[in-house]
Amino acid sequence: MELIIGTKRWSTWSLRPWLVLRKTGAAFTETEVELRRGEATKVDLAPYSPSGLAPVLNDGDLAIWDSLAICEYLAERFPEAALWPADPGARAQARAAAAQMHSGFAALRRECPMALDEAPQAMDLSPDTQEDVGKLVRLWSDMLDRYGGPFLTGSWSIADAFYTPVATRLRTYGVRLGDYGDTGAAGAYVARLLADPDFLVWEASAKG
Template identity: 75%
Template sequence: MELIIGTKRWSTWSLRPWLALKKTGAAFTETEVELRQGDTTKSAIAPHSPSGLVPVLKDGELTVWDSLAICEYLAERYPEARLWPADPAARALARSAAAEMHAGFASLRGECPMALDQEPRPHDVSEATQSDLRRIVAMWNQMLERFGGPFLAGEWSIADAFYTPVATRLRTYGLHASDYGDTGRAGEYMQRLLQDPDFLAWEAAARA
């Protein structure tokens, strides 16, 4: 199995399925493509991806593209890893949270890109990004309260993979969950994501 990813410093979409794949315990190789290199990047991705984008998962003759599709495939391929919660309600809400991140929060993503090579610094954000942050913090608080933590739907799931890059953004740009309606749980959850051993391995490689 091979996972083709973008530059680890920047590629949030690559980080998400990489975390899910690590949680399965399956052996895999990774191929990292340097992003932001114009035609050189396009040429490097082209042999792997029908969409011209990363990430891409290759499993034998099967090629799966798009981060959420890869995560769904891994959940079915490795049911013992329990990448989605067993409880139907928890699973439905975890999927909802992941899908909302996958499709939304464009202002936050555009204004505060993941930059694991940058040291944290205060950053003023637009009202649109503040609105995104209020929604994210409210969702985190609600799910953590409902399911009791330590992760959004109880045990770690794909939903947490999708919000790990958000935690890095908050840290990098000096944004505090307490400024956006946190009742305490969201800030603790953010730190939990940033201390996950698999994320720390990704971050160490990104900064190497």
């Protein structure tokens, strides 16, 4: 298999399926396309991506071009990796959490891009981004409480891959979750995501 990814320093969409692919234990090659933004990137990605966006997973002659679709495909292809929880209720909630990240948190994503090469520096967040951070704290705290941790639905799942880039954003922009109602569980979850051995491999190579 081959995973086409964007610039590792800031491609959050690429990081998610890359983490999931690592958790399968399958061998894969990665092809990093530098995201130069605008028309140049479209030209660079065109030979690889039917959507003109990264990531893309190539498995034989099959190309899958959306991060969530790639993760779903991997979950079906590698059932032994237990990439979603076995319990139907927990699985539905893990999927809901991943989908919420896939299509939500627009203000946080816009205002706080992933920037793995930048030193952490606190910044003032807009009201919309503050609202997103509050939403994150409530979501994480509720799920960690319900399933007992250490990840959102117990064992690590695709949902946790979807929130790993957010954990880097919170670190980079010095967001103190205690200011948003965290009593410790959400902050500990962020630390756990950032200590994931596969994430550390990605981070080291992103910093090059």
